Amino acid sequence: MSLAEYKYQDIIHRCFRCGYCKFPTDWDDVTNCPAYARYRLESYSTGGRLWLIRAWLTGEIQWSQHLAEIVYSCAACKNCVEKCPLSFHNDIVNMIIAAKNEMVELGLLPAPVKKFLQNIQLHGNPYGLPAKRRKAWMDGLNIESYHGQEYLYYVGCEGAYDTRAQLAARAVATLLLKTGISFGALGNDEACDGNEVEMLGEDGLVELVAEKNIKNFQKLGIKKIITLSPHAYNAFKNIYPRFGGEFKVFHYTQVLQDLLDRIKQDGQSAQGAKVTYHDPCFLGRWNSEYEAPRTLLKATGFQLIEMPRNKRGALCCGGGGGNFVTDFLGGSEESPARIRVREAHATGATILAVACPNCLTMLEDAVKVEGLEEELMVKDIAEILIESKQ
């Protein structure tokens, strides 16, 4: 594709590369762009990436595996969108996704991305696991199949397949059961929500996935959806309307915050123990929900200590944009997940609370690599609620 055909040809040259995009809201460090934090070369900063994309479109440089990796190292965390002072800032991530669209179109993809997309296409999940194992997370729980209840509880690929994330999916389900609200799950009939497919630039597949899900949801009469994952929440809320899918979508923390009195637990008293909370990008910066998770955490009696980088300024775990599987940001002491758990540890908290299965697995792995298992536990808010006394 030439620059003339690129959707953002009128604005991509307007990035000045001033570097605001590297910072969190309070200027704590230049490392709030996860890819730049990991590589610390200008090519991996948002500005560097935009200039490279433009150079590729104008023919100044040629496509290469390395270029594609730089483009795909963007975790779509929207820190740049938050910080850029210029008027086109809302389109920064879109400009990067548009370049990915083009790479998809040309079939010029890094192998892990290709594999990710193929797996979704063939198996309905990025791991390439059989669809019939999707309902494994429900084993032993008394969850009804969806048959017209008020809500659909949608767990998503991580919650369904990843053994650690399954525990979070089960914890949320346990709490939802306790609230007495009417809900069901799709089990093996659930399919990938497509949020990451969108972030990876596979437009055609997004359409396919979304339309299939919408059709299924509409057939079943689903009107309200509770999601485990902020990624799915974003897909249903912001992507599906494009394809005619209008649903009332809630992240589970939003539902539970209004039903706190129904889920009173008789677990252990927090006794002043400290917890810190990591904002997931697709709940926070993408959808501006910062309070519901905090409301729940405060109800547990734990002392909530904020990390220096929080809310709009939170550092991404590095798992967005498919990176929880494609892993362009892993493998280093400066991988964002490892930086983030060190930051969490430095607060003195013993629990790092998350509200996203993606963050859960990324950060728990990082805790292990950092050797902090004895000092810092990564837990989903639902798990904390179940274990604590309110």
Add this chain to the structure above:
Amino acid sequence: MIELDFNEKKCLACKTHDCLTKCQYLDLDKDAAGMEMQKIIKGEDSHVLHDCVTCYACEEYCPMGNHPFYLIVSRQEALGITPLPEPLIKRGVQMGIPFRGDPEIEEVQGPVLNMGAFSDLTHLIQGKLFEGLTLISTDPRKMFHYFCQLMYLHYGRISVINERLGKIIQTFAFHNVNQVIHFHDECYGAYTSYAPAFGIHVPFQSVHFFEYLYHRLTTLKNDIQPLNFKVAYQRPCSSRLSSDKYAFVDKIFELIGVEHVERKYKHENALCCGGSILGQKRAGSRALAMELQRKNIQDMKQAGAEFCVFNCPACMLTMGKPVAENQIQPIFMSDLCRMAVGEKIT
């Protein structure tokens, strides 16, 4: 030719000369006030032209329905007695020049809310109080196409208003509007007081923002939870151009269950926020502005106000911070009303 319709006979027949005797910034008895007004009418120099702080209040004080303030400003300009230093006048006049292209004009149906030159405050116009309204002037880059120009009353520049207001009215006309609610008193004053006084035709009907809010609140009466706050109101200068609508302040307060505290600088005796006085060239103006602010806030405190309610964004800009530093929460009237109907304000 745009000319002020000022009736000299009314002035001669006036028994009180309230315009100047009630002025909080000048010290004139009835006779002196009458003499100075005569000088002003005749186009002669008067100390009033030099000492006027441009608070607009004489427009309200005048018992004869004349336009003493518009006359004063006209004479200030004619005699070259401007209240502000020249660079500030130039700056102000240039500020109102649109420079980012023409606005997109769409014909609108139904009632319209005009943001005037406060396009960046549309976040205040949210929630059920404003449902169904079409907003115009929402793009800060284009807002000077909707700027009512009355700010130049502080600048001794009637000519600028008269030169530009027709074009602004034309922009509204392009939208084919019938009824316009004005976010700011000043816009309302421009189309309901200034324009008629100068014989400028306005092809639409204007609605005062508070009148709109009051009626909207009445329809939402069941949603109102009385707020039980004690509030002070910072009455802006432009409210003096629509004193018949000022009653809606208390009507709204009553409806939403807040107490408008009794204090010295209330209603007719409201004090200027100081914003227009601060830069005036008369000796001691800055200190006067600070002193007015201090007295005003002290008065609110003594009266036990928990909130200071604003309508004018300029007053908010000038006084919001010092008010807050004195433990009184500054708030826009629209936000206060939104709170009353159970909405969260940001």
Add this chain to the structure above:
Amino acid sequence: MDPIYRALAEIVGEEYVSDQPEELFTYSKDLGTSEPIQPDYVAAPKTAEQVSRIVRMANQKKVPVVPLGGGISLAGLALPLRGGITLDLKRMDGIIELNEKSRYIVVEAGISHGKLTSYLHRHAPHLMHSEPGAPPAATIGGNVVIHGQGDLAHPYGFNSDMINGMEVVLPTGEICRFGSCAIGSGWYTLHPLPDLGLFLGWSGSTGILTKISLRLFPCKKIREMDIFVVEDEELVPDILYELTHAGMAEDLVAWSQEIPPYGNRLHHININITGDSREEMEFKRHLMFDIRLARYIQDGVGGIAAVSQDIERPQISKSADWKKGGGFEYVGSIMPVSAYPECYRRGMEISIRHHIPYTILGRVIGSAHGMMFSYSYAFNRADPETVRQAREALHETDHMVLEIGGTIWKPAVYGQQLVMERMDPNTLQLMKKVKTLLDPNNIMNPGNWEVN
């Protein structure tokens, strides 16, 4: 494998070195109007020892080394004019020592201004450093080696006057310390030892600054900006003289610009005032406005346009987008304050000639001992014609600055040549001797301040 690449990878680690087209492209570009020049390698060292090893290796291989901080000088000062290795120093961003009572902080030179500001805000909120008008990604090291100035320039001078000690890797690889730190004491003063001021203002061509002790200054609780406006440019030096006599401001910046219209042909003087209480603020305002500037106000030739504005971090990059084109560059010049009127008139003329809306700004340094004057020219990066126009305007401005008795600040190579053409021959020869002595193989950012 390429031996230089191998050596770099061995020193900084494979992850932090590249000779790939993507990195070479990225580091070939300056943000201003300079033509791109590609390095052969890019490396991001973490320690002064790594820098030293790279420099020693570069001497052996006779390959140039170009130090790079935030990369936002706009004047192409970190472009590899003769190729070689671009050293991105931003990984060297540690905070080594904060000494609150002695009011200094020792940092690695690649730390960003934003990070330092945030650190002080958290750990020593009553202290601050002088932040330049550049974006917060500008580095402390990059800023002092070009004699930057910041928001404390009026009381305390250039940022390079605020140094208590430094560590430099010499062009031959030795790691040298200067100031009290050189004798093993704390990093509290650069004086009273023999003056070896060989590194500041050289655009990194005499060594690589790796650590720096920076003076910190009181940071008051209330920080606000007031604005005074005049129309007659001849009055600006007088107003600044009065304001600096009062000595109550923390920063004084005079500016005039065509867009937005309210600034056109008017001179705004931004006055930053700080205080720990409202009484302190009012006292300062009283001294400035009611006493020193009263006659200008009463004569109607100057006025207070605003008070108590919140001070926002400079978002200078916004000026890059005036033409919706993502680019601007400016000529900075150090001038006597008395030259403001001529600077303004001549600068505006150049802008008009090149069809660029004029933007002129001057920041007072010291008690009106000087002024950093900038002439900005926006361009559209996607339109080479506007880039060319801006470049021509910049060159013309370089000439004009010298013509009216100014000195070019952080000149690009073009400006450096103009400065050296006018330089006292003995001084020029000393520069040459210093450079030859320090950098016998001419590997350190060659092409900059090069005496022929």
